[in-house]
Amino acid sequence: MDASLRSAQRLLDRWAPTARSTDGFGPTLETLPRPGESPRLVPARTVEGGPVRARRVPGAPEVAFGAFLDGTQQTHVLRHECTVPIVFGTAAAVVRVRRNRRLVTWGRGPLRDGRFYVPRALVSDAFWTQVAGLGAMDTGAHLGPDDQGIAPDGVHPTSLAERALHFVQAKREQLERTLAEDWCRTERSPLYIDGGISGSETVARAPCSVGVVKAHRTLYVGPDDLPVLATLGAGERTTAFRLAVGRRTPVLSWYLRCRHAPGREPTWGLVRVEVAELDAAAVTARADEVSRWVLAETAPLALPDPRWHALAYGIRDCEEFLRAIM
């Protein structure tokens, strides 16, 4: 456990001595089972002409990424003020830049944030005053334009904890976005971002940012295209498509199979790549180029991480770095 978490624990001992204590720090909320997003298919419009089909990436893998970006978070319920969970969340993000084939931290170092996540309306004024002085975040506030706040039945302790978790997640995304935007403003070499890039307009439009998504609960293909995806060979990509989700910035995307996957589940070794939109005439060349970059990051392996088949070593290095400093 990190020092800030212990400090938070000590502060709570002082401010809320009667609060119901948890049994130690316990597992983080991120590790607890929770209902996830339902798997779904969302067909997207291809931009290379024709339906979704497999395309072999021409040429040898090419080392081009100058850096890798990833973030992480840890959320703990430290106490319960009556039934209200007092959550302490830590989020961090880092860019690890590659110099002489070794990864070192870029710029001013990682971004870290640790604070209390408490629904203001559900705790005493005195307690809120104390934690607010340390920058506590009110989890009763709206998380985004689509967020309705705490529903009447949302005061269930578990719901409140999950809501806090979403706030911590948003903080992590904000840190990642900050770093990505800094990179795009100051650097030229391509940045390998773990996850999508459409959350930030600056990043989504930057030619140097490449988002690589490993999770596939939402597949941006139609039911008829699934066989293409399932039989995609190593070093092959799908036809590129335009991805425009809600208020997010539209980006160019395609699926890429990084490793041979005979006999494995369909998404094994599969990543979805996001880059900034560009003219239709340049899409194929761009998709092939970036695919070569991504394929170059398949070695060294990110083992023993269970996601090693789709996880770049540079991203694993970011995770290990953040784990060391959290």
Next chain:
Amino acid sequence: MSGTGPDGNGRAPGEPAAWPGTGDARPPLGRVVATERRPNTPHEFHFWTALDASVGIGTIVRVEGRHAINGQIPTVYGVVVEGFGYTDLQSPLYDVLSADGSPAQASRAATERTEIRLYTAAVLRQIPEEPLQPVPIGDVFLATDEDVACALRMDAYLARSGIPIGLYHAGGTDAPVYLDADFLLGPEAAHLTVTGVSGLATKTSAVEWLLASIFTHFPAEKGSIAAVCFNVKGPDLCFLDQPSVDLSDADRALYAQLAVAPDPFANVRYFAPYTPRGYALNTLRSHEALAHNVAPLVWGLREVMQFADVLLTREDLDAKADALVDFIREMVVGRQFTDGMLPRAYEVQSFADLDEWFRDVLRALEKHNQESWRTHHVATIRKIRNRLSNIAQRCAGLVTNDARVSDLPWGSFVDRTVYVIDVANLEEDAQDLIFARVVSKLREHLERRDLGVNHVVVFVDELNKYAPGDGPDTYVRKMLLDLAERGRYLGLVLFGAQQFRSQVHRRVVGNAGTALFGRMDADELATPGYAVLSPAVRTRLATLEKGQLMVRHPHFTQPIFVRFPRPPVLSGRIGAERFPQAAETSLEGAVTRSLRVLDPGITLEWVKGVTALYEPAEILRARANTERERPTDVRAYFKAQFRAVVPPKPVVSQPLGVPIRAAPTDDPYGF
């Protein structure tokens, strides 16, 4: 944070003059780490560094603690004894998979795995020394010159009695390392052993260098010092007074840093017995150009009898024989001896006299039909006569039948002088006799404080042979043990060298306060005596370059690696090429060579003319007397040693007298 400066260790442009909170201008080299499975202790700690940090086995580092103890920030000095390097790879198979089984492909990977250099250091010193606590977490710095002095506790004796042994070199730091004269040459501790494989210029070179350092830096207020070196093999020590021809600039720089002049020994005297024929000295230093300081080593009965035990085996020397030897030593040799049973008075001065005395005793016993004389049985007398009489044959060249003696200058040893005794070509018995007598005499004179110097370093190579850990308890081993255990009180210091320390008697090596190690044999390093060293230190010992040593000294809590320069003297190998051994010559040639040292004008023809009429024994005696007396007029003195001999005159034919008239055959009366 962990990176070094652009010069490897120095300060990069723009870096602060002093690293925050440390007073050190250089950035930290590493950082102490401790885990539950690998905790720090008061005697050991672990730290990691950048991959390109100038750290290796033997590097001295300084740890700056972060929290004050009793108001003082702790500083810990340590020496690296082990190193580890690993990556985040959990199984080698992962690397194979990464590269599809192709090593070439692995080396082309875009990113190299995260890698660590983790070192283990043994604590040399903690400040404050109390309370003694586990090494704190903190920044690790390369040791500076001052740090090295402090870490090795040299600050306590540097100004008083420091003897440079070499240069500690690591990461841009070149710090002289000093031994404490009080712990090297007594009285606090003493003695030194040097261990290393043969032929790598470690043992002899190290001792030659150290003697030069001692002669330069031994404090005058501690008295005078000399060295007695036994040259036991080849020409190793035969050219100590000749300058080296292969000193490099680096060597000269080392000499300058260690404040020792790169000059050969100014005062060296050589001693060697004669060859068994007795004509020439039995040494590789027989070149005429080097003869000026070579003297014969010749002993007679009186010198040998005191150490007869050395030459008598355990089987010979039972109680009865021992009693008879004691009797002869105490009552016969060098005294007027009379006995009612013997025909005359005796004054036994030489082996020849002794043999005559034995002969008369045995004859008397036969004449009187007795089996014992003065409680000594006739068989014992015969045995001891046999054993003692052949000593001169067994040690021919060293021991003479007559009474002439040429010995070391007992009582007039000179400060900062090396006395080399060349025993390389002698039989084992003669070597043993020389070791025993020389060391015993040194001890006697130092006890009486009349040797001429206050301290003597005795250098003996091949201690494996002379003081082995197993085998029979020889007189020489007993003498070396005695020297090792009690010599330091007298100022008698043993510098021993051996290839296999494990095979030297443990009381000899155990009493050596200082130990030097050159490159070691792997088999030797596998013996239990080296178990205290880490595997990495043992590996370094097995791969040490020429000119590198590992030093153990009472002030150093851990062994330290140093560099030392080539010795300032001509090496034995080169010396033997430059000054080849003089060929075995005739008696007259050998005498000429000896006398030329005293009078360069003497010629072979002159010697032949003087010695033509005399027996070899007489000629050798005359040479010995002349060498001993070193007269002003060498020619006259040498000639005077011979008895007068009337030269034979040729027979002149003389005319016969008047022949006697022949008698007539028919006149038998001659009328």
